[in-house]
Amino acid sequence: MNKLIYIILDGASDGIEFSMTSFDVANKPNLDTIAKSAKGGLVYPIEKGIAPESDAATLSMLGYNPKEIKAARGVLEALGAGLDFEDGDLALRGNFATIQGSEVIDRRAGRDLTDEEAKMLVEEIKNSLSSVKGHRYELKHTIGHRCVLLIKKTNAPLSSRITNLDPAYVRIGDVVHALAEPKKQLEPVMPLDDDAREAADLVNAFFSESRAILERSPINARRKSLGKLVANAILLRDAGSNFPKVQSFKERFGLEPICIADMPVELGIAKLLGMGYIWSRGLSYEEKANLAIESLANHSFVFVHIKGADERGHDGDFEGKVKAIEIIDRDFFGTLLKKVSLEKVSILVTCDHSTPPKLKAHSDSPVPFIFYKHNMKSDGFNKFSERECSKGMFGILEHGYLLLEKVLKVT
DSSP states (O other), X not given: OOEEEEEEETTBBOOTTSSSOHHHHSOOHHHHHHHHTOEEEEEOSSOTTOOBOHHHHHHHHXXXXXXXXXXXXXXXXXXXXXXXXXXXXEEEEEEEEEEETTEEEETTGGGOOOHHHHHHHHHHHHHHOOOBTTBOEEEEEOSTTEEEEEEOOOSSOOOOOBOOSSTTEEEETTEEEEOSSOOOBOOOOOBSSGGGHHHHHHHHHHHHHHHHHHHTOHHHHHHHHTTOOOOOEEEEEEEEOOOOOOOOXXXXXXXXXXXXXXXXXXXXXXXXXXXXXXXXXXXXXXXXHHXXXXXXXXXXXXXXXXXXXXXXXXXXXXHHHHHHHHHHIIIIIHHHHHHSOTTTEEEEEEOSSBOOTTTTSOBOOOEEEEEEOTTOOOOOOSSSSHHHHTTSTTOEEXXXXXXXXXXXXXX
């Protein structure tokens, strides 16, 4: 069996409902070259009607049903950030945000918070807040406006059955949905059952006490003097208090895997699934392509998660998203096609979700995928796009976790 490079382009799809998408407009000769020799289709990352977060979508696209595994984003972020998480602790993903009263002005504090600023803000909180209602906690900055909060259990385990403080995401059952039209009004965290009252109180207490510290931060005073949005609150979401028990990727698929990714959540997923992993933040797309090729020497499955297009979708910047796709095509896929042996290596390309610039948020649209294998009869695509892939032999897959199983059976 050929070795496989599996590339997920974070949020690069716009959705088949649009007559002209970023993939249609982008000049992407390398992706289109792969598409012309590939089979393909469309796939709902989780299922129809769910606009997924990247964690659940990526887990699904790697062959695991997130409704069965119930791996909370907070736990995955904590694992990826290297925090010492134990069952019964409460882990949450956080965003430094701009708040006025009880209204969210910007969920990402202008998206220009530097790593240095965020780390200093974290230190200010930790220096002023020794514990949360008697509970030890860990707060760690990850990337940009992102951070992870881990509240340690005392005698009894903490329940994660609480609502999100971040109003852009709503918990429905065990799956978190990204809202197409995010709410602006903050509401306190509420317990979803009686066992979760303590956890809700702890999260609300941390939010209030850390906000008071951030309001008087000299970092924010400087940002305000420069005309920038202040990072005066941390929006928390996707609580988790249990480490999911799952079959390893190698046991499930018989492949020796490695993950190459920029974000803690994907690294957390790799750790959960027993994958090798390389944190690629700071590397160029060309360097990531070379790293993927080098990883083939000791691995039969190389998973590469590529950021770049998703942010522009969230910003509503169609032209910027097109440009991001073009750069990825030129630097990553151009390098890949020049150096990889296409007789010995198969390629699978898709997205973890759609982020249409018109929506500025994740949508529930199915995403396109292409699968290349040497000497395989192609579907005759002209390019890689949502509409073109809808003509493929795979049709529309109802669940992302079916994708790998399907393509690995192609002869």
